[in-house]
Amino acid sequence: MANPKSTAHQDIVNGSGGELHQKATETTITTNQGLAIADNQNSLKASPRGPVLLEDFILREKITHFDHERIPERVVHARGTGAHGFFELTESLAEYTTASVLTEVGKQTPLFTRFSTVAGGSGSVDTPRDVRGFAVKMYTDQGNWDLVGNNIPVFFIQDAIKFPDLVHAVKMEPDRGFPQAASAHDTFWDFISLTPESMHMIMWAMSDRTLPRSLRMIEGFGVHSFRLINEGGKSTFVKFHWRPRLGVQSTIWDEAVKIAGADQDFHRRDLFESITSGNYPDWDLAVQLFTQEQADTFPFDHLDATKLIPEELVPLKVIGRMVLNRWPDNFFAETEQVAFCPSHVVPGIDFSNDPLLQGRLFSYLDTQLSRLGSPNFHQIPVNTPKCPFANNQRDGHMQMNQPVGRVAYEPNSLMPDGPREHPKGFESARVEEKGVKGRIRSETFNDHYSQARQFYMSQTVYEQAHMASALVFELSKVEHVHIRLAIVGHLQHIDKDLAQRVATGLGVRDMPMPPIAAAPVQEREPSPALQTIGKLMPTLEGRAVGILVAKGSDCALVGSMVSALAGAGASHKIVAPHVGEIELSDGSHLEVQGQLAGTPSVMFDAVAVILSDEAAVMLCNEAAAVDFVRDAFGHLKAIAADAGAQALLDKAGVTTDPGIVSMQNIDQFLEAAKTRQWAREKFVRTLA
Numbered sequence: 207m208a209n210p211k212s213t214a215h216q217d218i219v220n221g222s223g224g225e226l227h228q229k230a231t232e233t234t235i236t237t238n239q240g241l242a243i244a245d246n247q248n249s250l251k252a253s254p255r256g257p258v259l260l261e262d263f264i265l266r267e268k269i270t271h272f273d274h275e276r277i278p279e280r281v282v283h284a285r286g287t288g289a290h291g292f293f294e295l296t297e298s299l300a301e302y303t304t305a306s307v308l309t310e311v312g313k314q315t316p317l318f319t320r321f322s323t324v325a326g327g328s329g330s331v332d333t334p335r336d337v338r339g340f341a342v343k344m345y346t347d348q349g350n351w352d353l354v355g356n357n358i359p360v361f362f363i364q365d366a367i368k369f370p371d372l373v374h375a376v377k378m379e380p381d382r383g384f385p386q387a388a389s390a391h392d393t394f395w396d397f398i399s400l401t402p403e404s405m406h407m408i409m410w411a412m413s414d415r416t417l418p419r420s421l422r423m424i425e426g427f428g429v430h431s432f433r434l435i436n437e438g439g440k441s442t443f444v445k446f447h448w449r450p451r452l453g454v455q456s457t458i459w460d461e462a463v464k465i466a467g468a469d470q471d472f473h474r475r476d477l478f479e480s481i482t483s484g485n486y487p488d489w490d491l492a493v494q495l496f497t498q499e500q501a502d503t504f505p506f507d508h509l510d511a512t513k514l515i516p517e518e519l520v521p522l523k524v525i526g527r528m529v530l531n532r533w534p535d536n537f538f539a540e541t542e543q544v545a546f547c548p549s550h551v552v553p554g555i556d557f558s559n560d561p562l563l564q565g566r567l568f569s570y571l572d573t574q575l576s577r578l579g580s581p582n583f584h585q586i587p588v589n590t591p592k593c594p595f596a597n598n599q600r601d602g603h604m605q606m607n608q609p610v611g612r613v614a615y616e617p618n619s620l621m622p623d624g625p626r627e628h629p630k631g632f633e634s635a636r637v638e639e640k641g642v643k644g645r646i647r648s649e650t651f652n653d654h655y656s657q658a659r660q661f662y663m664s665q666t667v668y669e670q671a672h673m674a675s676a677l678v679f680e681l682s683k684v685e686h687v688h689i690r691l692a693i694v695g696h697l698q699h700i701d702k703d704l705a706q707r708v709a710t711g712l713g714v715r716d717m718p719m720p721p722i723a724a725a726p727v728q729e730r731e732p733s734p735a736l737q738t739i740g741k742l743m744p745t746l747e748g749r750a751v752g753i754l755v756a757k758g759s760d761c762a763l764v765g766s767m768v769s770a771l772a773g774a775g776a777s778h779k780i781v782a783p784h785v786g787e788i789e790l791s792d793g794s795h796l797e798v799q800g801q802l803a804g805t806p807s808v809m810f811d812a813v814a815v816i817l818s819d820e821a822a823v824m825l826c827n828e829a830a831a832v833d834f835v836r837d838a839f840g841h842l843k844a845i846a847a848d849a850g851a852q853a854l855l856d857k858a859g860v861t862t863d864p865g866i867v868s869m870q871n872i873d874q875f876l877e878a879a880k881t882r883q884w885a886r887e888k889f890v891r892t893l894a
C-alpha cells in the first residue's frame with residue numbers, strides 16, 4: 207500500500223518549481239531549525255512494520271513541542287475572550303491629570319480588552335451565573351495602562367488577604383473536583399455566610415447582572431478609587447466606568463441554563479461574529495471625580511471596595527469611547543498570553559489606599575511569572591508597550607532582546623546615551639499618612655448592609671423576584687442547613703420581605719436570628735441607575751431574531767420580516783427542520799442558517815414563526831419545534847406568528863399578550879422585541 211505523502215514531499219520528489227529543494231520555501235513545512243520535512247505522515251521505523259527509532263528527531267521535536275503547548279490557566283478568570291480596538295478621548299481631563307490618554311482630545315490609543323468569567327476553568331461554559339471580568343490594556347504613548355475591572359462596581363471582600371480564601375471557597379470543592387463554574391455549593395456560601403462584608407456584592411451576584419445577554423452589553427467598572435494627578439501635583443479621586451452603547455441586557459436564569467447546553471461558546475461566538483461582521487461593539491468611558499473633602503462627607507468609606515458611589519451623589523462624566531474592531535489573529539498568542547496588572551499605570555494616574563487594590567498591585571505581576579513562566583512576559587507582542595522603553599533589566603528565561611554594550615547599570619559614565627530618569631516620569635501622589643501600624647480593619651468599613659439594601663430596594667419588582675429566586679436556587683444546592691439559615695439571617699438586615707421569600711423557598715420554618723450588625727443599617731434613597739432592566743436600550747441593534755420556517759412557509763411574509771429586521775438593525779437567522787434550503791410557498795428556495803434542534807430559541811432575542819398549516823401540524827410532533835416556541839414564550843420574548851403557525855403556538859401553550867403579535871403587524875413586533883414581556887412572567891413560572 208502506498209504511503210500518504212505530504213505536498214512538500216511530492217514537490218521534492220517531483221522536483222516541481224525547478225529548485226534543488228534542500229532549501230525551505232515559505233510554504234514548506236520544516237522543523238523549528240528550518241529543515242524541510244519530506245514526510246509529515248510517518249515516523250521513522252526500523253522496518254515497515256518494525257519499531258520506531260529514537261533517531262527520529264523530527265518526531266521527537268514535534269511531539270515534545272506538543273507536550274508543552276499548555277501553560278497554567280489563570281487561577282481566576284481562566285475562561286475569557288478578547289479583542290483589539292482603540293480608545294478615543296472626547297473630553298479632556300487636563301485639569302485633573304497629566305496622563306496623555308486622558309488629556310489629548312481626539313487621540314486614539316490602541317488597546318486590547320479581555321472579558322472573562324471568574325470561577326470556571328478555561329474550558330468552562332460562557333453563561334454560568336458569575337461576575338464578568340472586564341480588563342482593558344491601553345498602549346498609551348506614556349506606557350501601558352491596564353484598567354482591570356469587572357462588570358460589577360463592588361467586590362466580595364475588603365482586604366486582599368482574604369482573596370485566596372474567597373477563591374478557594376468558590377472554585378470546585380477540592381475533595382470532589384466539582385462544581386465547575388458555579389457558586390451554588392456549600393463552600394462558597396459557607397465563606398459568604400461568615401463574611402458579612404460580601405452582602406452587597408452578593409446582591410449584585412444574585413441579580414440578572416451575572417447573566418449577561420452579550421459581552422457587548424455589559425458595563426465595566428474599575429471598582430476601586432484611583433487618583434488622578436495634575437501638572438501641579440494636585441490629586442483628585444476617580445472611579446472609572448465603561449458604559450455599553452448597546453445598553454445593558456441580561457438573560458433570565460432558565461435561558462442561561464439552556465444556552466449553556468445549546469452553545470457553550472455563546473458569548474465568545476457573539477463577540478467574534480459581531481466584530482468580524484463589522485458591527486463593532488463600543489462603550490463610553492465615564493468617570494466619577496471627587497475630592498478628599500467630598501469623600502469625607504460620604505456616608506461610607508470610598509476606600510472600601512464593597513461600596514459604590516451612587517451616581518446621584520457623584521454624577522458620571524463621559525470622557526471618551528472604546529471601540530473593539532479587530533479580532534485577534536491567534537487566541538493563544540494574544541487572548542491567553544495577555545497579562546493585565548492593575549499596577550500598570552501611567553504618569554498622572556495613581557492608586558488609592560483601598561487595601562484590596564493594594565494587594566492586587568502585588569498579585570498580578572506575581573501570577574504572570576507562574577502563568578507565563580518568565581519576567582520577560584512584557585516581550586510577548588500583546589504585552590509589549592507601543593512606546594519606546596528601556597532599562598537595565600537583563601536576561602531571564604526566553605529573553606528575546608539582544609542588548610549591546612558593556613553597561614547594564616545606572617548611574618554610569620560609560621554609556622551617556624543609555625536610559626536615564628525623566629523629570630516627568632511617574633510620581634506617586636504626595637500624601638501624608640499617620641496612624642498606628644497594625645493589622646487593622648478601619649471602623650469606616652463596618653457598614654455591610656446599607657448599600658446591599660439600597661441595591662435591592664432600587665430594583666424593579668421583576669428583578670427583586672429574580673434575586674429571591676436566585677438565592678433560593680443557590681442555597682437549595684447547599685447541603686448544610688446551618689449555612690442556609692445563616693444567609694437568611696443576613697438577608698433580614700437587607701430586607702425582611704426578601705428574607706421571608708428566601709426562607710419560604712427553602713422551606714425554613716423558624717426564621718433565624720439576624721447576626722449582630724457591626725454598624726446600623728441606614729436607609730438610602732433608591733438609585734435607578736443600579737437596575738438592569740432600567741438600563742435596557744430600546745433598540746434592536748445588536749440583537750438577533752430567529753425565523754422558524756418549514757416547507758411551504760409564506761414567501762412574502764418571510765421576505766417582509768427579513769427586510770423589516772434589517773431596517774431595524776437586527777440580525778436574523780433562518781431556522782428550519784433541516785439545513786441546506788427550504789422550499790417556500792411560491793416554489794422559491796431559501797437558505798437555512800440553523801437546524802431546528804441545534805438552534806433553539808434561546809439563541810435569539812425574539813422569534814418569528816412562519817409556517818403553512820400542514821407544516822405546523824407536523825411540527826407539533828417535533829419536540830425541538832414545540833420547545834422553540836414554548837421557550838421563547840417562557841423567556842418572555844416577543845413572538846410574531848402567521849395564521850398557519852397557530853397550531854404550534856397552541857401546542858406550546860402560548861397565550862395572548864402584547865408580545866404575541868400577528869405577522870400582519872410587524873412594526874408592533876419590532877417594538878415588542880426591544881424588551882421582554884415582564885408582565886408575562888408570573889404566568890409562566892413561580893418565582894420566590
Ligand code: HDD
Pocket residue numbers: 280281282283286320321322338339340341354355356360361365366367369428429430511544545546562565566569570571573574
Ligand atoms: Fe483579580 C485576574 C478583576 C480582585 C488576583 N482579576 C483578574 C482578571 C480580572 C480581575 C478582570 C482577569 C484579567 C485577564 O483577563 O487576564 N480582580 C478583579 C477585580 C477585583 C479583583 C475587579 C476587585 C476589585 N484579584 C483581586 C484580588 C486579587 C486578585 C484582591 C489578589 C489579591 N486576579 C488576581 C490574579 C489574576 C486575576 C490571581 C488571575 C490571572 C491574572 O491575575 O492575570 O492575579
